[in-house]
Amino acid sequence: MKLLLNSKMSSKEESIYIVGRYNKFSRNLCQTPWIIDGVRRMxxxxxxxxxxxxxxxVKYEKAKFSACGREDVDVRMLGDGRPFVVELMKPEVNNISDQVLDEIEQEINTNCTEIKVRDLQLTVKEEVKVQLKLGETDKTKRYRALCCINRPLTEMDFQKFQSIKDLTINQKTPIRVLHRRSLLNRPRVIHRxxxxxxxxxxxxxxxxxTEAGTYIKEFVHGDFGRSTPNLAEIMGDCRTDxxxxxxxxxxxxxxxxxxIKSATPTEGTKAKIENDCTNDFPCTKRFKHEN
Known part of the structure; x- marks a missing residue:
């Protein structure tokens, strides 16, 4: 198999950066290895x-995986996917051909049902730094959520949804991630x-x-008053989850x-998710911790 565009071996000092996008279709898959107290959880x-x-x-000494944000274990990543980068440290080659990148993409998409990847290509360190930083601060994200409420819905509820435009909310660090993140108050914008x-x-x-960095789960259920205004406060006289x-x-x-992209099917961004849930979902249920 031909790996190199240039057959000359590298000095094993410069990294190779592979970028692409991934979809995640499983609700039981973490983005990176989930290890707690030295024990792998998944x-x-x-x-x-x-x-x-x-x-x-491709042979290398060590790999580092990074992405523009992360979804929780039980959250799917649909649409065009999430940008990611894999840094190959001290590789035994100084380049990887487009053919090999396409083969890697095709192999993942053919043999794996939990994820798909697309647009695998090489980039340089400087671009990675800039794009990952922009991804943290400048991007907006779209979500689709199945929610429940402890009273019947009304037409007034839907009118309230439609009236929301660039709503600023304040979110304290969620209880579920306080064990690994600083206690901060984060203003975030719900655009619509x-x-x-x-x-x-x-x-x-x-x-x-929403603005990048918005905690959607906490916006919906309020996180015991730590996210405000939340969906229940907006709708009024109810509890939501x-x-x-x-x-x-x-x-x-x-x-x-x-x-030229490999022909790999992905789920549509309008996938209906209500059929995946159980009918007896209790409004007090909380999701797994973010990995």
């Missing part, structure tokens, strides 16, 4: 599924919300466009779409 991760396939074709009814008048679907959540778009024009 068998695999998005990182493992991607890096393991790269390792079959649309809503759909379901057959159950205690369940509804919302689609949100989230059943399932999908990221459906990350508005970031990086990496560039490759001119």
């Amino acid at each position: 068998e695999s991760s998005v990182q493992d599924l991607i890096v393991n396939e790269i390792e079959k074709r 919300i649309s809503a759909e009814k379901t057959e159950d008048d205690h369940k509804f679907i919302i689609e949100l466009t 989230i059943i399932e959540l999908d990221v459906i778009a990350i508005t970031m024009d990086w990496p560039k779409t490759k001119a």
Whole structure:
């Protein structure tokens, strides 16, 4: 198999950077290995599924996986996917051909049902630094969430959703991540919300466009008053909670779409998620901790 555009071996000092986008279709898969007190909590991760396939074709000393944000274990990443980068440290080659990158992409997409990847390509360290930083601060994200409420929905509720435009909320560091993140108060912007009814008048679907870094689960259930205004306060006289959540778009024009892409099916951004939930979901349920 031909790995190199240039057959000359590298000095093993410069890293190779592979960028792309991934979709995650599983609600039981972490982005990176989930290790607590030295014990691995889940068998695999998005990182493992991607890096393991790269390792079959390219030898290196160490790999580092980074992405523009992260979704929780039980959240799907749909749409065009999430940008990511794999840094191969001290590789035994100084370049990787487009053919090999396409083979890696095809192998993952053919043999794995939990994730798909697209637009695998090489980049340089300087671009990675700039784009990952921009991804933290400048991008907006779109979500689709199946929610529940402890009273029947009304037309007034849907009118309130439609009236939201560039709403600033304040979110204290969520209780579920306080064990690893500093206690801060973060102002975030909810740009807009649309809503759909379901057959159950205690369940509804919302689609949100938000500022990067917004905690969607906490916006919905309020996190015991730590996120305000939250959805229940906006709707009034109720308690709300989230059943399932999908990221459906990350508005970031990086990496560039490759001119020739492998034909790999992905789930549509309008995938209906209400069919995946159980009918007896209790409003007090909380999601797994973010990995």
